[in-house]
Amino acid sequence: MPLLMALKATDNSSNNQEGCNPLKEDRLISRDLKIWIEQFERDLTRAQMMEVSLQEKYQSFKHCRVQYEVKRKQVELAIQSVRKDGKLSLDQALVKQAWDRVSSRLFEWHLQLDKSLPAPLGSIGAWLFRAEAALQEEIIFHQAHEETxxxxxxxxxxxxxxxxxxxxxxxxxxxxxxxxxxxxxPVPPEQLDDMAERFNFVASTSELHLLKMEFLELRYRLLSLLVLAESKLKSWIIKYGRRESVELLFQNYISVIENNKFFEKYEVTYQILKKSAEMYAKANGSPEEIEAVVRFMNETTTQWRHLSVEVRSVRSMLQEVIANWDRYSSTVASLQAWLEDAEKMLNQPEHAKKDFFRHLPHWIQQHTAMNDAGNFLIETCDETISRDLKQQLLLLNGRWRELFMQVKQYARADELDRMKKDYLDGVAVLSAFTDEANRKFSVPLEVSFLNVKMFVQEMQASFFSFSRNFILEDVGN
Incomplete structure (x- = not known):
């Protein structure tokens, strides 16, 4: 056991003769330490109550503190848990309780001695304790980075x-x-010398301490933003539900990212952190600490580079899912209604069917749009919804296929009618142009340079007008 090896009170010769029982030895050690601590506390109390000079009081305090420091490491080893759950045994808990009590008593005595010095030194001594406590205060890290x-x-x-x-x-x-x-x-020189050392400690470490605190605050601000982005990303990049649930996700995205200016907030935090990290690393000077700061900044930069791309893509993805739900719902509703009417038209006379199915190319486009949107949703929605979509598409496509095999010829007929109409419209435009040209050519013209020039310009204008109208009609069709 490391504890038995560290403590001088262990009787090695007794162990060799009687055999080693670690648990029993630990209990004996804890018992001896507890006895020592309790005796030390009584000595501490008596020393504090002695009516002596300031210098003698401080000498008594120094003597007690030396004893305390000599025993500190032994006690710290003794109260280290060796259990898997990290809990202390009853004996260890009693030692720790007694040790914490005398630690507090010694600290309070030291503070009392400094505060009792003549003003303004007493106030300075009280401040020095607060400053030391601030510099030595441990940071308690919480599970939530924002809370930290x-x-x-x-x-x-x-x-x-x-x-x-x-x-x-x-x-x-x-x-x-x-x-x-x-x-x-007069003030006890030894007490003043101790205070001078403590002042040097506070003066030499205060700037670095504040820089470290600023760096740590910004570090955990940045980490909280990264964790928020990661957790939200997991809730947004999922197998989606119906349109209403996707709309809620989209509104949540808008609220978190856009309304709260998430990217702007991250960039501002990162830039401030970057400056703080540089100042802290420069002031610290420790190669290990500098390496740790640089590594953290590099890791978060890389992490954000990938994460930000994914977060930005969520908006377009959610919009695309919503758009496909809208497209799918509208095409399904209109196609179902049209199929109902179309199936009834199969028994009607030829001229009625031809008139009804003249818009078949439009419904071919609607059918294609429905399948494109449906297949997209099948891939992006959860299993239950995908199964329902597959079943619905299977039924509609079956009805469409059966109908289309009987009416597909009308799609070509409609196209021929359109081509015939385009042809007749073109002939009418060309005929009007030639009639106007013949009329102009039949009008006598007095030969002169100016008259010929104006005639040519009029003919060019008529030709350009005809060409423009003909091209526009062709594009419109």
């Missing part, structure tokens, strides 16, 4: 508020430290 970012933001604002007084307090303290007194009242 909000928590870091609150802490960052609190820490900024505390650390803004650094320069003023440091200047005042340095003067007191130089004179070793406050308004002529």
């Amino acid at each position: 970012a909000n928590m870091i933001h609150r802490k960052l604002e609190q820490h900024k508020d505390v650390l803004k007084n650094l320069d003023g307090y440091k200047k005042t303290f340095q003067e007191i430290h130089r004179t070793q007194s406050v308004n002529g009242v």
Whole structure:
């Protein structure tokens, strides 16, 4: 067991003679530690209650803190869980409870000693504790990135508020430290030296701490946007349902992406994060930390490059699904109604059938549009709806095929009628042009350069007018 190897209290000779029982040894170690901690707490209480000078009180505190630090690693090893579920045994829990209690007592004593110093040093000592606590405070990461970012933001604002007084307090303290007194009242030099070290720690790490907090807040802001995009993408890229449900998805997309300006928000967050990351990495200077920051920025850039393309494509996809539902519904409704009438027309006289089926090419186009839209929906909708669509198309296509085999000749007849009409219209236009040309040629013309020029221009205008009308009629048909 690593714990038994780490603790000096282990009796190796006894283990060799009587055999090793790790659980029993752990309990003995925990019991001994608990006894020591309880005795240490009693000593701590007595030392705090002693009526002595400031310097003697601080010496007592230093002595207790040395004992505390000597025992710290041993206690931390002893309260590490060795169980799979991470829980502590009862003995470990009792040791931890006692250790937390004396840790708190020692911290409070230290704070009390600093606060009891003559003003303004007492206020500076109280501030120094708050500053140290801010710099050493652990960040609690939540499951939701947005919640983590909000928590870091609150802490960052609190820490900024505390650390803004650094320069003023440091200047005042340095003067007191130089004179070793406050308004002529001597201050324990050792206590001042300890405070000076702590001031140096706060001064040297505060800027980096704030930069790190800003970077972490923006990091989790960005991650929350990425997670939101991924989760929404999973809800949008699915096997779709009926038109109404697809419309709801589309409205949700519009709300999340467009109304909330999602892409703009991501870009702004990313650019601010990029600057913050550069400043933090530069101030940190650690190769490992710089590498970690660069790796994170590269990974998120790559992730967003692919994710943004997919998110942008969702809009057109949802619109296409909705459009195909509309196309399919309208063509099915109109084709069903037309088939009802068409099937009844099969028993009518030839001239009636010919008149009814003269628009057959239009219904051929409708039939093709219905199948295109239906097949698209079969591929993109869920299994139940796809099965219903297949069944509906099977029935309609069966009716269409049976009818079309009996009336397909009318599609050609309708085309011939249109060609005949186009021909007659063209002949009429050409005849009008030739009649007008003959009329102009039969009118006597006084020969002169100006008259000939005007005659040629009139003929050219008539020809161009005829050509334009003929071409327009051809395009219209």
